[in-house]
Each structure stands twice: as structure tokens, then as C-alpha cells.
Amino acid sequence: MAKYIYHKEDSRHHEYNEWLDSKKTFSFSDYYNPKRMNFGALRVFNDDILHAGKGFGRHPHDNMEIISIPLDGSLIHKDNLGNEQVVTAGEIQVMSTGSGVFHSEYNHEQATTTRFLQIWIYPSALNVTPKYTRLALNKEAFDNQLSAFIAPEADTQTAAVQQQAWMSLGTFNHTRTFEYQVKQSGNGAYVYVISGQIEIDGQQLSAGDALGISETNAFSGKIISPEAEILVTDVPMTF
Template identity: 55%
Template sequence: MAQYILHKADSRGHDHAEWLDSKKTFSFADYYNPKRMGFGALRVLNDDTVAGGKGFGSHPHDNMEIISIPLEGSLLHEDNVGNKKVVTAGQVQIMSTGSGVFHSEYNYSDSLPAKFLQIWVYPEALNTAPGYTQIVLPDALRSNQLYAFIKPDSDAATTTIRKDTWFSIGTFDKGTQVNYPVHKSGNGVYAFVIAGSFTIDGRELQPRDGLGVWDTDSLTIGALSDQAELLLMEVPMTTNK
């Protein structure tokens, strides 16, 4: 029988500094909740707003897959393995930190805020070579359907972080219904509502709500509003730490 865990938007951790407003679905930095240490291999889901001209200075990471999805504005990424890139809304940045990397992330605008989702997934293997990928999310491929932009069998327009992990995104008109088949037995799916409202297996979700589902082979999804945007993260329910 399918199991569910609901995280309402207003139940998230919330850190607010002069230049950063960060809402955290799972324990991270100064927010600690022993009941929210992640969802399977999904470790971090932060909903961040960075003030113009500000950002995260150079700092280290290792052995984590870090996905950044700008929702508004752009980020300037720079790392010690030679990457200096701008990633904007409608694109996704994937950094495999592997054996170790130093990087910085700044708002590319001096005046306008940048809003983005910061997501961490435990890697499949430790101490691999660091890597960086940037991809585009085509509007036509995510209109009233779920577009898998991270998947094991990646192509030129998508990428891979693990052989058992799929990330999908879609923007839907009110009344649209889709079925999401779970790709691999033992995986769970964490759904995060970026905008609008949805039902998932009959459970109503509002903006920035999250719903984890496991022990199921499919999800039934319905859009309750126009321009409703949904992110699905299918991951194994073990971390392989």
C-alpha cells in the first residue's frame, strides 16, 4: 500500500538574513528537525531568494549531487575546476562534487532578486571526479506533460546523476490529469509544487507544498489551476551513504 508524507509550505524551516531568504524542506544549516533529514537519497530541498549583487562566496563540497533550478533571475557560478557560467530561469545547473570542489554562486543581477531551488542528492559512488552540466528546460516539452530532464539514459538535452534517479517538471492547465509511473521498484517520489495547486492521489497541494510517496508503482496527478508547475524527484529510498 502506498505511503505518504506531507510537508506543508508553512512547516518548513526559515532562515532570513540581510541578503538571503531561505525556506528549507529538510534539515540544513541552522534548521534542524530530526524528523526531516531527507527523503531517501534526496537530502536537501531549499527554496532560496538571493538579493541583487549578493550570493554564496567560495566554499567546499564533496560527495554530493547538487542541482540548482532558477525560478526567477540568474545565478553566476564559478568553481576551481575551470567553470564560470550563468544559469538563468528555464535552465538547470547540475554539479557533481565528487572528490571535492570549491564553488561560488552569486545573483547575476546587481538589483533584482534571484529565486532558485537548491537540491542535494546523495551520490551513487564516492570520490568520483567532479563534474558540471547545464541544460535547458524546453517550454514545449513541459507543457501539460512531465518532462524528465534528469534520467539514467540521458541524451544531449538531459543529464544523469545516478542510474536510479529521475527528475521531471511540467507546467499544466487547470483540469489536466497525468499519470506518473514509478520507473524503478524501491524508489520513492517527492513532489514539490512550484506554482499553482494540484491533487496527487487525491491529496490537495498548494504552492511550495511537498509530498513524498513510496511503496507505489504510479501517481495520479491533477492540476487545479492554470499555469500550475510541478517538480517530481524520483529517488531510491536508501541513501548509499
């Protein structure tokens, strides 16, 4: 029987200051909650808004897969690998930090905010050679269906992470049902509602809500608002 973990929007830790408006699902930085450490290999899930021209100064990471998904606006990324990239809504970036990376992330917009999802996944191998990827998403691939853009192996539609993990996005423009097949036995699926309303096994979810689903190979849901956007992060529950 499937197991569920429901994370309501207003249960997240909310940090607000002069440069950042951040909603953190799991323990992160100064926020510590022993009941909110991870969902399997999913370690961090932050919904961040950077104020105009502001951001995260140069700092290090290692042995973590870090995915950034701009929802509106744009980020400017710089790292010690020699990458300097502007990542806009409709694109994603992935850092496999491996043996270590120094980087900065700023709002590239000088007059408006940028909203992006910051997601960390534990890797399956430690101290690998660091790697950076920027990927332009094919918007049509996500129309009224869930389609992967993160996978263990890269192709024209997906960027790779060092883990048996997948991330899928769906943008729906009418009410309908949907089904999701968990990508690998032993994985769980963390469903996050970016916008709109959905229902999974009787649990209604609105924007900012999330549902972790494990110990099942598949689940189905309903889009119950005229428009909705959902993100599914499919990760090993033990690693």
C-alpha cells in the same frame, strides 16, 4: 499500499537575512530537525531567493549531487574546475561534487532578486571525478506533461547525476489529470508544487507544499488551478 509524507509550505524552516530568503524542507546548515533529514536519497530541498548581487561565497562540497534550478533571474557560478557560467531561468546546472569541489553561487542580477531551487541527492558512488553540467531546458517538453530533465544517463533532454534518480518538470495551463510512473522499483517520488494547486489521492497541495510518495509503482493526480508548475524528484528510498 502507497505511503505518503506531507510537507506543508509553512512547515519548512524559514531563514531570512540581508542577502538570503530561504525555505528549507530538510535539515540544512544551522537548521536541524531529526524528523526532517531526507526523503530516501533526496537530502536537501531548498527554495531560495538571493537578493540583488548577493550569494554564497566560495566553499567546498564533496560526494553530493547538487542541482540548481533558477525559477526567475539568474545565477553566476564559479568553481575550481575552471567553470564560470551564468545560469538563467529556463536552464539548470548540476554539480557532481565527487572527490571535492570549491564553488560560489551569486545572484547575477544587480537590481532584482533571483529565486532558485537548490536540491541535493546522495550519490551511488563516492569520490568520483567531479563534473559540472549546464543544460538549457526545452520548454515545450514540459507543456501539460511531466518530462524528465535529470536522469542517470545524459541525453539531449537530460543532465546526468551519479544516482538512479530522475527529476521531471511539468507546466500546466489548464485543469486536467496526470499520471506518473516511478522510474525504478524501490524508488519514491517527491512532488513539489512550484506554483498553482494540485491534488494527489485526495490530498490538496498548493504552492510550496510537497508530498513524498513511496512503496508504489505509479500515482495519479489532478491539476485543480488554471495554471500550475510541479517538480517530481524520483530517488531510491534505500541506497
